[in-house]
Amino acid sequence: MHELAIAESVLEIVERTARASGGERVAAVWLEIGALSHVQPEALRFCFDAVTRGSLADHARLEIVTTPGTAWCMPCSETVPLGSLGEACPRCGSYQLAVSQGEEMRVKEIEIT
Amino acid sequence: MCTTCGCNDANALIEGKAPASRAADDSASHEHWHQHADGTWHSHVHGGGSAHRAGAGYVPRALAAAHAPGTAASRIVQIEEDILAKNGAIAAYNRGYFADHGIFALNLVSSPGSGKTTLLEKTISAWGRRTPIAVIEGDQQTSRDADRVRAAGADAVQINTGKGCHLDAQMVCHALTQLAPADDSLLLIENVGNLVCPSAFDLGEAHKVVILSVTEGEDKPLKYPDMFHAAGLLVINKIDLLPYVEFSVETASSYARRVRPGLEVLALSAQTGAGFEQWLAWLERGVRTARARREADVDQLRRRIAELETTLAQRGVAAPPG
Numbered sequence: 001m002h003e004l005a006i007a008e009s010v011l012e013i014v015e016r017t018a019r020a021s022g023g024e025r026v027a028a029v030w031l032e033i034g035a036l037s038h039v040q041p042e043a044l045r046f047c048f049d050a051v052t053r054g055s056l057a058d059h060a061r062l063e064i065v066t067t068p069g070t071a072w073c074m075p076c077s078e079t080v081p082l083g084s085l086g087e088a089c090p091r092c093g094s095y096q097l098a099v100s101q102g103e104e105m106r107v108k109e110i111e112i113t
Numbered sequence: 114m115c116t117t118c119g120c121n122d123a124n125a126l127i128e129g130k131a132p133a134s135r136a137a138d139d140s141a142s143h144e145h146w147h148q149h150a151d152g153t154w155h156s157h158v159h160g161g162g163s164a165h166r167a168g169a170g171y172v173p174r175a176l177a178a179a180h181a182p183g184t185a186a187s188r189i190v191q192i193e194e195d196i197l198a199k200n201g202a203i204a205a206y207n208r209g210y211f212a213d214h215g216i217f218a219l220n221l222v223s224s225p226g227s228g229k230t231t232l233l234e235k236t237i238s239a240w241g242r243r244t245p246i247a248v249i250e251g252d253q254q255t256s257r258d259a260d261r262v263r264a265a266g267a268d269a270v271q272i273n274t275g276k277g278c279h280l281d282a283q284m285v286c287h288a289l290t291q292l293a294p295a296d297d298s299l300l301l302i303e304n305v306g307n308l309v310c311p312s313a314f315d316l317g318e319a320h321k322v323v324i325l326s327v328t329e330g331e332d333k334p335l336k337y338p339d340m341f342h343a344a345g346l347l348v349i350n351k352i353d354l355l356p357y358v359e360f361s362v363e364t365a366s367s368y369a370r371r372v373r374p375g376l377e378v379l380a381l382s383a384q385t386g387a388g389f390e391q392w393l394a395w396l397e398r399g400v401r402t403a404r405a406r407r408e409a410d411v412d413q414l415r416r417r418i419a420e421l422e423t424t425l426a427q428r429g430v431a432a433p434p435g
Contacts (some may be wrong), residue, residue: 001278001309001310002278002279002309002310002313002314005277005279005281005314006196006197006313009196009197009199009200010196012199013192013194013196013198014192017190017192018190021190023190027187031196038312038313038339039313084338085338085339085342085372086334086335086338086368086371086372088371095370095371095374096374097374098374099342104195105195105196105197106193106194106195106196107192107193107194107196108191108192108193109189109190109191109192109193110189110190110192111187111188111189111190112187112188112190113186113187
């Protein structure tokens with residue numbers, strides 16, 4: 001599953017940052033995963049545990065902050081909440097929506113020792 | 114691991130070989146990615162010249178510790194980096210390569226069995242000599258699809274991902290060094306059959322073309338929204354089977370437009386050729402646009418050279434020969 005490739009990318013970012021900051025071990029990793037992004041958090045946790053074994057981030061705590069989805073509704077001319085792709089505007093029922101937030105997948109910060 | 118530069122290209126094989134062994138075998142150029150001390154990504158082409166291309170727009174920001182949360186021994190380091198930034202940088206490189214060469218590149222995605230490879234075979238034979246046409250094939254195993262496509266008359270390179278479920282930009286970058294598509298050509302990338310994972314991975318293509326066959330059910334756009342949301346075109350295939358299945362092209366299109374407003378939809382049969390003219394016309398428009406953009410870029414460079422030569426002449430400096 002693609003969460004494995006994503007977990008590997010997280011590890012690469014985290015290891016690189018930890019080394020550049022003089023850290024020996026990564027104790028915790030904070031990710032920001034949008035509600036409309038390509039990732040299922042539970043699958044990512046599973047893959048993260050697998051890929052970090054034996055690395056600087058072995059047994060690191062993974063904290064996932066979920067950001068809500070929003071979209072610009074063209075008929076309403078305003079930003080509305082969007083729970084998932086394929087939903088209609090909760091105000092007017094239109095599908096003429098442009099996603100404005102919720103697709104992010106970001107490494108926010110790490111705790112190193 | 115690459116013996117030339119130490120990069121790790123995981124387990125993907127291109128034409129049956131890992132990228133490292135290809136670089137050792139021959140003097141063909143080998144692409145790999147380095148991250149410099151300032152955080153920017155660059156690719157280096159070995160053997161085939163000294164081309165040095167930057168991954169556009171990607172600079173990771175690793176900021177110094179903001180505060181110490183608890184024990185004095187640990188500290189927080191802020192990162193704020195997009196998880197797929199590296200793939201994005203390589204995809205941007207690929208996109209720049211396509212633009213420089215006037216190549217119209219498409220990423221064909223679908224479930225397994227939708228008819229992608231048959232569509233490719235029929236497209237290659239119908240395309241004829243309009244422009245050169247090349248294919249990058251992606252599958253977990255075998256070279257069966259690349260063999261079929263070569264038999265139809267196109268140059269092809271097969272990527273085997275092993276256990277991987279999608280192509281990524283680095284695999285395509287490696288494949289391009291071997292394929293070396295002609296200028297102003299059509300490049301079709303057939304992704305691994307999978308309606309979920311490839312949606313997250315930009316390859317540098319002009320569009321993702323989602324292929325949905327009528328035997329798969331009209332509700333798939335709602336059940337697999339990520340892929341249809343990322344699509345630049347929806348091709349509904351196997352319309353010759355419409356009399357035998359419960360599928361409405363109208364309904365499937367309207368579902369797809371819920372997750373991707375304004376999505377263009379073409380309905381055709383790769384088997385019978387019904388609806389193929391619109392597909393070829395869509396491809397032709399894309400190829401023309403890519404060529405026109407390359408020609409405009411070249412014109413702009415020539416004008417700039419002429420301006421600079423005029424400036425030199427005004428300063429009494431002779432223009433360089435040639």
